Amino acid sequence: MSRTPRHAAVRFWRDPDLPEVEVRRSSYNEETFRRHTHAAYSIGIMDGGAASFMLEGAPHRAVAGQLVLIEPDRVHACNPDRDTFFAYRMFYVDPAWLAELAGQAEGQAELATTAETPEHPGPARARGASGERTESGTRAESGERDEPGASGLPADCLRPATLPRFRAPVVDCAQSMAAWSALYDAVSRGGSVLEKQSLLVQAAELLLARHCLPVSGAGSATTHAPPAEAPPLETAASLETTVIVKAVRRHLRDHMADPVRLDDLARLAGRSRCHLLRMFQQATGLPPHAYQTQLRVEAAKGLLAAGHSISHVAAETGFSDQSHFSRVFRDLTGATPRQYQQGGAEGVAPGTADTTGSVV
DSSP: OOOOOSSOEEEEEOOTTOTTEEEEEEEESSOOOOSBOOSSEEEEEEEEEEEEEEETTEEEEEETTOEEEEOTTOOEEEEEOTTOOEEEEEEEEOHHHHHHHHHHHHHHHHHHHHHTOTTOOSOOOOOOTTOOOOOOHHHHHTTOOOOBOTTSSBGGGSOOOOOOOBSOSEEOOHHHHHHHHHHHHHHHHTOOHHHHHHHHHHHHHHHHHHHBOOOTTOSOTTOOOOOOSSOOHHHHHHHHHHHHHHHHHHHHHHTTTSOOOHHHHHHHHTSOHHHHHHHHHHHHSSOHHHHHHHHHHHHHHHHHHTTOOHHHHHHHTTOSSHHHHHHHHHHHHSSOHHHHHTTTOTTOOTTOBOTTSOBO
């Protein structure tokens, strides 16, 4: 059961120079979070105290000096140990951006390997920080042009946007800690655009190299396993479940602010209400109503960041009233809507009280 934090300090930064990441600094000395998810990757620096958390049913513990790494849409609840506190800095990184960066790293590695292989004599040099241009003799001879991606690499050198997976949720790594701390310092003091963007890429590349599993599909693109004559029953059932859960999730997204009935979801899934509840919670870690609430809170963040009033956001995202919205938002994020809205605002300094009486 979550409780309202009595001594919480929360500050957000949404830097227009870094649309790929949201930065947060928090400290708590009470249990504050109930089970929730984030649409982004969560990279946390433990600055003080200790925290115990459940990640998809498994217990973990983090102490000062460690990094906490949580993938998007992973159900978790992180709270300070009893009779203590914890302080942390958190970076919420856009999944599509990190996946693209991982794909660029894979593409650069392949280009380097190709250039060093005698069977491929044509020059193949990836554009990196020095601005060198990628050349491809094979495509040039055929008259085709390489379309560069965001990294300057040809599009066919980029891996598919497979979401990176972390090796472990809690890690000890002084170099990674220093890289993310440097990014935090640059954002919090208003460093230059080049400095902030460079530090973000450096920290993310270090994260991918040291703390993420290899991107799936890293093997030869021309190697294919022979198709099975018939999938096992477990596989067929799993695929069916995946299709059903995707359909229900899509329905909840499309009707995020509407009063969705369990009967409607059961008809959509072609399952009984009890069966659907078990199936959905096993696949997502949350029952449908909690999943919809999570969607509402994520949508509310975007509206708050855009400057909409709290009462308007509450109405637009399907909450019964502003009080209900504020209570649920605080339970899931550990911050009040106004604390979140003030993130990135000019002149908002740590220690500034908001209208709820909490401390920013």
